[in-house]
Amino acid sequence: CCCEFLSQVVCFFFFVYLFMSVIQFGQEPDHSHGCAHGSCYPATGDLLVGREKNLKASSTCGMRRKEPYCIVSHLQDEKKCFDCDSRRPYDPVYNTINHRIENVITTFKPHRKKSWWQSENGKSDVYIQLDLEAEFHFTHLIMTFKTFRPAAMLIERSADFGRTWQIYRYFAHDCAAAFPGVSQGSLHNINDVICESRYSDIEPSTEGEVIYRVLDPAIRIEDPYSPNIQNQLKITNLRVNFTKLHTLGDNLLDPRAEIKEKYYYAIYELVVRGNCFCYGHASECAPIDGIRDDIEGMVHGRCVCNHNTKGLNCEQCDDFHNDLPWRPAEGRNTNACKSDVTVMATRTACHFDMAVYLATGNISGGVCDDCQHNTMGRNCEMCKPFYYKDPIKDIRDPRVCIACDCDPDGSQNGGMCDSHTDASLGMVGGQCRCKANVEGPRCDKCKTGFFGLSADNPQGCQPCWCDHRGTVSGSSQCDPVSGDCFCKRLVTGRSCDQCLPEHWALSHDLNGCRSCECDIGGALDNHCSMENGQCRCRSHMTGRQCTQVESGYFFMALDHLLYEAELAKMGQVSQEHQTGRPATWTGIGFARAPEGGTLEFHINNIPYSMEYDLLIRYESQVCMPRDWEEVQIRVIRPGPIPTSSPCGNTIPDDDRLTISLPAGARFVVLSQPVCLERGEAYTILFILHSHLPPLLFINPVLNLQIAFMPRHSSMEMFNSGDPASNVRRQTYERYRCHEGAKSVTRPLMSDTCAKLITSMSAIINDGALSCNCDLQGSISSLCDVRGGQCRCKPNVIGRRCDQCAPGTYGFGPSGCVACGCSLEGSVTRLCDKFTGQCQCRPGAFGQRCDGCQLGHWGFPSCRPCQCNGHADQCDQRTGACINCRDNTGGDKCDSGYFGDASRRNCRKCTCNFLGTERSQCMEREDCVCQRTTGQCQCLPNVIGLTCDHCAPNHWNLASGRGCEPCGCDPNNSVTSSCNEFTGQCQCRDGFGGKTCTDCQENYWGDPRTQCRACDCDWRGIETSQCNRVTGHCVCQQGVSGVRCDQCARGFSGQFPNCQPCHQCFGDWDRIVQDLAVRTKALAERAHEIQTTGLTGAYEKAFRDLEEKLAQAQGIVNARNATAAAVATLMELIEDLRAQIGETTDTLNRLEGDLTIVQDSNSEASKELSALEREARELNLTSEQLHHQLDILKNSNFLGAYDSIRSSYNKSRDAERRANESTTTRPSTVSQSADTRRRTERLIAAKKDDFNRKNAANKRALGDLNTRAQGLDIKKINEKVCGAPGDAPCGESPCGGAGCRDDEGNRHCGGLNCNGAVAVADNALERAKHAEKELSKAMAEVEGLFTKVAEAKTKAEEAKSKAQAALDKATATKNKVERSNNDLRDLIKQIRDFLTQEGADPDSIEAVANRVLELSIPASPLQIRHLADEIKERVRSLSNVDAILEQTQDDVRKAEQLLLDAKRARHRAEGVKTTAETVKQALVDAKTAQTSAEKAIARAKADIDMTEARLAQSETSNSEKDLNDAMGRLGTLGQEINALKTKRANNSMAAARAEETATMARDKANEAKQILDGQLTDKYHEVQQRVDTKAKAVQDAKKRAESLRDEAKELLRDAQNKLQRLAELEKNYEENQKRLEGKARQLDGLEDKMKAILSDINKQIQIYNTCQ
Secondary structure, eight states: OHHHHHHHHHHHHHHHHHHHHHHHHTOSOOTTTTGGGSOBOOOOEETTTTOGGGEEESOOTTSSSOEEEEOGGGTTSSOOEEEEOOSSOOBTTTBOOOOOGGGGSOOOOTTGGGOOEEOOTTOOOEEEEEEEEEEEEEEEEEEEESSOOOSEEEEEEESSTTSSOEEEEEEESSHHHHSTTSOOSOOSSTTOOOEEOTTOOSOOSSSOEEEEESSOTTSOOSOTTSHHHHHHHEEEEEEEEEEEOOOOSHHHHOOOHHHHTTOOOEEEEEEEEEEEOOTTBOSOEEOOTTSOSOOTTOOOSEEOOOTTEESTTSOEEOTTOOSSOOOOOBTTBOOOOOOOTTOOTTOSEEEEOHHHHHHTTSSOOEEEESOOTTEESTTSOEEOTTEEEOTTSOTTSTTOEEEOOOOTTTBGGGTOBOSSOBGGGTBOTTOBOBOTTEESTTSOEEOTTEEOOOSSOTTSSEEOOOOTTTBGGGOOOBOTTTOOBOBOTTEESTTSOEEOTTEEOOOSSSSSSEEOOOOTTTEEEEEEOTTTOOEEEOBTEESTTSOEEOTTEEBOOTTOEEEEGGGSSSOOEEOOOOTTSOOSSOTTEEEEOOTTOEEEEEEOOOOSOEEEEEEEEEEESSOOOSOEEEEEEEEEOSSOOOTTSTTTTOOGGGGEEEEEEOTTOSEEEOSSOEEEOTTOOEEEEEEEOOOSSOOTTOOOEEEEEEEEEEOGGGSHHHHSOSHHHHHHHHHHHHTTTTGGGTSSSOOOOOHHHHHHHHHHHHHHHTBOEEOOOOTTTEEEEEEOTBTOOEEEOTTEETTTTOEEOTTEEEEETTEEEEOOOOTTTEEEEEEOTTTOOEEEOTTEESTTSOEEOTTEESTTSOEEOOOTTSOSEEOTTTOOEESOOTTOSSOOOOTTEESOGGGTOOEEOOOOTTTBOGGGEEETTEEOBOTTTOOBOBOTTEESTTSOEEOTTEEOGGGSSOOEEOOOOTTTEEEEEEOTTTOOEEEOTTEESTTSOEEOTTEEEETTTEEEEOOOOTTSBSOSOOOTTTOOOOBOTTEESTTSOEEOTTEESSTTSOEEOOTHHHHHHHHHHHHHHHHHHHHHHHHHHHHHOOOTHHHHHHHHHHHHHHHHHHHHHOSSOOHHHHHHHHHHHHHHHHHHHHHHHHHHHHHHHHHHHHHHHHHHHHHHHHHHHHHHHHHHHHHHHHHHHHHHHHHOHHHHHHHHHHHHHHHHHHHHHHHHHHHSSSOHHHHHHHHHHHHHHHHHHHHHHHHHHHHHHHHHHHHHHHHHHTOOOHHHHHHHTSSOTTSOTTTOTTEEEEEEOTTSOEEEOOTTOOSHHHHHHHHHHHHHHHHHHHHHHHHHHHHHHHHHHHHHHHHHHHHHHHHHHHHHHHHHHHHHHHHHHHHHHHHHHHHHHHHSTTOOHHHHHHHHHHHHHOOOSSOHHHHHHHHHHHHHHHHHTTHHHHHHHHHHHHHHHHHHHHHHHHHHHHHHHHHHHHHHHHHHHHHHHHHHHHHHHHHHHHHHHHHHHHHHHHHHHHHOOOHHHHHHGGGGTTTTHHHHHHHHHHHHHHHHHHHHHHHHHHHTHHHHTTTHHHHTTHHHHHHHHHHHHHHHHHHHHHHHHHHHHHHHHHHHHHHHHHHHHHHHHHHHHHHHHHHHHHHHHHHHHHHHHHHHHHHHHHHHHHHHHHHHHOO
């Protein structure tokens, strides 16, 4: 009773204190003024009242079954344990053992101490949670426990209905252990989270309390209405977490369930004080919908709001009171929501807009909702969009807003007009705002040049897309609705951008387009491409108009369908071509055509169904004195002609024709055509009737050839009736195109006929015909496009060059060969066209019939040889016998020699010793052979005169036992033969090996199942071929792994940069090997233990444990245990605990040892694997050596034998020395043992020193690591990016390590930054600029080159003109000189005649008449004209000066070109130098980076290696390990020496790298972190581009040098041309002088001629008057 009274007193004082604190901090409303004069708050109460269903516990006893529990304070009572059954509700009479959570709610009923909540026994983690239906103010919490208070607990709350939780307070008996890291000090701020211990003591054991106040009175609160305080009080959920039970300690030793029955949580009463949360806008609360309102003392959650607020917690302003922002009430300030008195009468509601509130200077923020009469705005003072304000009406007028009358498609904003009139803004109420391409008051018309008014078009109308080339007058106007443009006559399309069909080349011409003019035959139709006018050609036709044929094709001649009589069904006779004479006949000869005989021509290659003219060409081998009067021709068709076919109108009489062959003609054309169809086979029968008069004793031999020529009048291109076809027909007939194809020798065809015949050929053959020139008989695959005649090789004839000419044979790549038949021995000069065999006369022999048969002599009168039966042949000229038998005809060669002793040509046998029978050889170089032929006696499967190579499909001549079969797999090899020396078979794809039974090269596996590619890293292999069975790659030294992609044991670094380990690696490696042996023994021992169980000392320990446990079990089982037995039991328990502890420690220690052993075993396994790989590598090396040895054997037998013998001697010597090393003393083995013992003594003596140095090294490494961690990156940033690296990224203009720009990209460098990045960027820009300059220079050089070429062309033209003038002047000169000479001779003869004595008058008169009859070749006027013309021509040569001047300009241009090329080269070299400088700088930077990375990697590797060695040193716990490690010292001596050498090399490399790293430290210390980023990318990009530019510069340099050389060559050529022109000019001047002299001579001769004529006339008159 005393305890209960004290508890009530404490509670009373607590409530008084709490009430005073609330009054102090203003949490309760001031009821003197109520809500009207300030903030107001509802009364507080117990929030649990009425919320039984909202209260839950994670653990309650007896919920599933009846559970027992005991009470600690009742242990001395008779009844200590009770039952808990919470499956039914609590009843104070019938069910008092219910202990659900709702029992903790305060009821003030008499049974208050008889009901409580209780958790399950022994459960520590339990929570109680209250879920509220709204926001509440929470002030304090009181819990009264029935049992011990929790040893640890915490209170947390949620203000968002359980989504997030915040902790109020921790409570624990030991805060540091229960909640480590939580502060245990006093509160400083109201929202501090601390842990306190005053409510967590184990006493009292019952009715202990836990009290928590949200607002601690010890902390002064300046503003109780602040958001921080209000948020601290606000809750929607409250949770109390119990985390640890108070116990008496017996549960630690006794795990029985009954021990836990007295440890649980139990609460008499739980009080959660608070009120509904109304932000100071309500003094009372009402029930929320669905909550009962008849529960006494329940604190409801819906505020009854004042101050014009609404909402569950008064968190919003009421309707029509949104002019000010909502705020909580604070003290005397209600912060009531304000009504907007300025809203218009048209509004129905309003809302608060913070933006408006701020814009009005925090005066008003109310905005009207749902304005009427088409108004809008904050106060409904404006018209809505698409309406405008009537300027004469008040805004309150219902009709103040008038709808806009704008076309929505053509006006902006979908038809919106100006909402009101404002002259300052240029607005007129109701005015439409048209889109850019629209006009009109309503914006409903497109502007000129636009069409297609559309709402989807932001411009309203789209432009008229009229092509100016195709529109009339070149205007861009179009139909405003459809958009169709106004096109020219030959133009079409909506935009006038297309030509009419059969037209092309849209242009500004009057008609707009041009006609396609496609060829009527070469093109499929007259349609062409509008862009380039290309017609649609038939097969293999080309050209824009399809008038040309592709390369390798031709169009047929009119007589293409040729048929020779000698190939018809009839005998034939051949005739040779006469060299140098044109052939007057065709084919390969003449056919005998007897009178009354027939010729059958089989026709089956008609390409086109139409009428054909039958052309007959003929020529007789003998002279035909008269005509062949009657030749009947029959056309035999395959069957009746259907009337629907092209030849359906043919009647039988049309197929019976008669014609005569005139003797003086070579061809004749039938007057009546023959209709033939494509795809049909015909027979043309010629019947040769009477030949008048009869040709007695002559069997006529006639060369007859027929051809079917297409009749042009039956083709549609000539007879379609349109004007174009009529023009073509008239042209064809006017030019007589048909006549040129009748004769064998054809005249030159005109271009007009060629064009028409080309069209005809394209129609008939549906395109062009393939040349199909015979590859052997023709010079090329091209033929004459007119007729298709290929260019034949010598002695080859035929259109395709596919047969030999008569008198030749052997058609092949070189043409045909003349038969060359002997005139004496052959019947005819013709031979077999395949073999070339001539037809021999009796007794003649040979291909050309130019010798005797075998066994005969004396050509051409051949006689048998006289050799007495001892020889078969004799000399054909002398008859001397050859190859006498039976020891006749002379002495024989000696043994070991062969040949003809009579002629002294015996030669030594040259038998191959390896392939010859040993019985035939006395020595290696002395063998016996067949005396006549020199054939040696070979071993099996060996062939050859000297037995020097294997028979087919055999190899290995070097074996000395004959050749072995190749054994090539018949399925996997190409042939059964193999390499004669190596035996390697020629394998098919996918197979390899010596006999093709393995996979192919660079593959492994079984070829019968699957071959896999050798997956080797190329950087670490010795050869690309892996092991054919296992696939293991052949690694280089220092590389290991199946793929050769990792560093081998004894090497460090990152593959492929593997470096030999330190010299001490060998020592440690021996230690590791010894550990591997020990580990293997331990593993075997562990396996034995695992199989048989523990033995030895552990059995005794476990037996003792079992005995003591049995004694303890016996004492426990005894029901009447005495105090002595209990004491004994406690002693046994203590002993058991001690022994269990010792055993546990021992097991832990063994487990550690086993772990170490396991690690050592793993290392040993790795070492064994490495040794296995090394063994495999040695095997592979051995196999390779054997393979190379075989190759050496087969390639050089003597050398292989000497090598084998030398190796055998060396092996014997090595065996002897090895035996001596083990049997004699001192030996290598004994020396090794002595060295091992000395080494052991040294190791024992130096062990302590080593440990001290190792510790010192570890400390030094630690110091280095500390220094490395403290390195500053500022200088690196400054060098790389150009700014100090300690500035923040946002302030540094040049960025730095880890800096990124706004887009997330790394930021390093920039404008005005002089770091490495900026230098690289500048170098890149300069390289780009250099590229542009080079391109520009190359363009200039090309332009200059073009000008030089043009100058060269003009110079050549001038040269040709000058040469033509010179030639003409020379010809004129020669002509004048001849005329002068003739004239001189004539004058001299006349003078001599006149002065001759005895000349009678008649003779003089006759001479004079003859002279008078003569006329001068030209009149004086003509002579003068000729002289003037010569002078004019000479004068015209004065243009040579202009040509020379122009050429001098070209020469100057060439010289300028040379200078420009030199300048371009100089600039290119300068750019190249700059690029190389930049590249070298980047290379230096990269070298510095690489050195830094290597230095860092080495430092890290050294640290890791030293730590590993320290660990290994710590695990090496006995000196015996070191002694055992010396066992392999002798065998590893050579490896140690090699390692020393490599170490020395590595030390030198390390020293060089250290020097490089020291030089680059200021530039690249810690650069790896930065260069991994942007600089690395830019560096690679710059390097790539610089390389590219350097290559481009080199190419440009080469091109510039080439251009310079060409320019020099052109300059020299131009100078030569100038020199020649100067010489020509000099010659011209000399010729001009000479011509002027000749002209003067002509004038003198003319005067002399006149004088002579006068004298002659006088003499004539004298003689006429003479009597």
